[in-house]
Amino acid sequence: MASKKSSSLLLLDRYQIYLASQMANRAQIPTNNSALIAMIADEDTVTGFLLAGVGNVDLRRKTNYLIVDSKTTVKQIEDAFKEFTTRDDVAIVLISQYVANMIRFLVDSYNKPVPAILEIPSKDHPYDPAHDSVLSRVKYLFSTESVASDRR
Numbered sequence: 001m002a003s004k005k006s007s008s009l010l011l012l013d014r015y016q017i018y019l020a021s022q023m024a025n026r027a028q029i030p031t032n033n034s035a036l037i038a039m040i041a042d043e044d045t046v047t048g049f050l051l052a053g054v055g056n057v058d059l060r061r062k063t064n065y066l067i068v069d070s071k072t073t074v075k076q077i078e079d080a081f082k083e084f085t086t087r088d089d090v091a092i093v094l095i096s097q098y099v100a101n102m103i104r105f106l107v108d109s110y111n112k113p114v115p116a117i118l119e120i121p122s123k124d125h126p127y128d129p130a131h132d133s134v135l136s137r138v139k140y141l142f143s144t145e146s147v148a149s150d151r152r
Contacts, residue, residue, distance in 0.1 A: 035090065041095065042068055091116070
């Protein structure tokens with residue numbers, strides 16, 4: 001009975017070694033096709049997204065988020081926005097609307113499709129659709145389409 005048990009354990013060990021060798025030879029998924037979500041927001045909002053697994057720190061110790069508090073300058077927010085919108089690995093930039101209002105000229109002048117800029121509410125500052133740049137562009141597009149369809 002002992003020899004049967006030891007032979008099955010030996011067989012199991014060989015199978016594990018075989019599986020490990022097959023996994024080592026498998027082609028790795030390319031990481032250059034992956035995309036990140038960047039965030040510029042207050043601490044509570046960023047923490048919630050980090051807990052959801054959105055956070056990233058690269059080899060140069062650069063993060064994909066900026067926590068905005070009372071000590072954060074407008075220049076730091078502008079620099080983070082410019083960095084996130086020019087990075088190749090970022091697909092979406094989430095920015096709290098009250099922070100976007102601080103750099104409204106940059107947010108409104110940004111017109112590239114990727115990364116997409118999405119303004120989100122924060123705990124202390126409610127969402128105001130009148131200040132959302134994406135929503136205003138959508139309203140503009142639909143209003144011109146409706147005007148054009150009325151002319152037909």
